[in-house]
Amino acid sequence: MPQRRTVTCRSQEPRRRFAEEVRELRERSGVSLRQLAERLGWDWSTLGKLETGHTLGSPEVAQALDRHYGTPGLLLALWELAVGDPTQFRERYRRYMTLEAEAVSLWHYAVANLPGLLQTPEYARELLSAGGLAGGELDAQVEARMGRRELLLADTAPRFRTILSEAVLRTPLRDAKDWRAQLEHLLNIEYRTNVTFHVLLLSAGLHGLSNTNTMFLGGADGQTVAWVETGYSGELVQATTAVEQLQLRYDLLRDSALSPDESRKFVERMLEEAPCEPST
Template sequence: MPQRLVVTEMSHEPRKRFAEELRRLRTERGLTLRDLAKVVGWDPSLFGKMERGGTLGGPEVVQALDQYYGTGPLLLIVWELALADPTQFKEQYRRYMMLEAEAVSLWHYAVSAPPGLLQTDGYVREALAAGGLRGEELEQQVEARVRRRKLLEGEDAPPFRTVMSEAVLRMQLRDKRAWREQLVFLTEARPNVTPHILPFSAGLHGLTNTDTMFLRLSDGRTVAYTENDVRGELIEETERVERLQRAYDAVRDLALSPAESRSFVLRMLEEVPCEPST
């Protein structure tokens, strides 16, 4: 077998590759960061951060760079790959996210927060900030997590069923406008999303303290991902997954129907004060 040809020594990781492409294109033109800022716009410090991998920047600046360098949509394509790159997330989530992207159906139980796939921008931002993220790291994580919602969009989107504890609706955001937007988002009809609310009156059950996501894969297997405040675990052993599924089925039997659940969320929405008009 002939030796594999190494075409380039550049990284195969989308985020690093994006930074390398930016640096290569600029240096091949013999430009400094200040030179680039003068002809394209934006602050030279932004281009420096992008080339060091500190930030991805926004689509507008990436499109402007593509236009200046005459690279068509090349940089924008690499930027989109970098934005969706699962390596932006912690190690424990990476394999799970790759499997999530391949899943043909998903079902979920939420303890105290809306499922990530149904979180609005405002919810994601406040939740991550509450966890201590700030500045560029916060912006990058918001971008990455919000982008996950695309999994449920389009004609080929997988069906997704979620059972949310009433605690999800009681744990409000400090930003009341963002909280109203989140509740409204949960009431909006989507053909592939089936939401249920599990009221407190249902009592204790087998998943009381455990966020759980099940993924049905194209090969017929089902895997589960469980998460609490301190750790997450991807479960692939058939016996353990089946035990969790039985617990989930029991929880779903206790939950309100989708129509009842929507009415429940709308009643909660009435309790959130509207901001006074200005």
């Protein structure tokens, strides 16, 4: 049997190959690391570490680079190979991320935590740290999550509506100053015409989505899919009947929630009641 030829001179080791591709795509585009960081909203030193192979970053970073360079799926696939365990990033979640980036509307329900699109860096860091991340990987995940917030700030931003269980707002950060900053961020972003939030009081009782974070993603083609998630797994729901059943539960939930104006006043009261940082 003839020996297999090497088709390219690029590395066959996944981690090095990922770094090579990231670096080559940037150099070919003719921009510096700092220019790329400004366009993507990430720290330039983190992007530099991707190019040297010192870190793999997160799947969100890989997907953002794919979108920027017009290489759909290339860097994300190389990232998966570099991570070494394909089960860590399942195909259904990769599909969800693509749909989120392309959605014209996002309808969401939060059980216990604020959605990533509304989190401050401090909130994201404490939440991800509680999930077991630390060090460079924690830093990369926080940066990636902050990058995803840009989705709501773009000129072509999708409509975003979230229903927040009261439990979300009754679970503060350890640092009082950080928690006040998170509440203030929630109030500030609600002023955007594309963002609406409701608060579902605990007194509303049990409902059809009691233990499930849910996101409905409306596409430009008129199709809607749903992403349902618990603390340990997520599932992309694409079957029309199943999505319609989830939407009915969501509509009933919205009927039980406070109006946007009442919800804003609820958060304002929480901000007034939140403890201030002790004076020194």
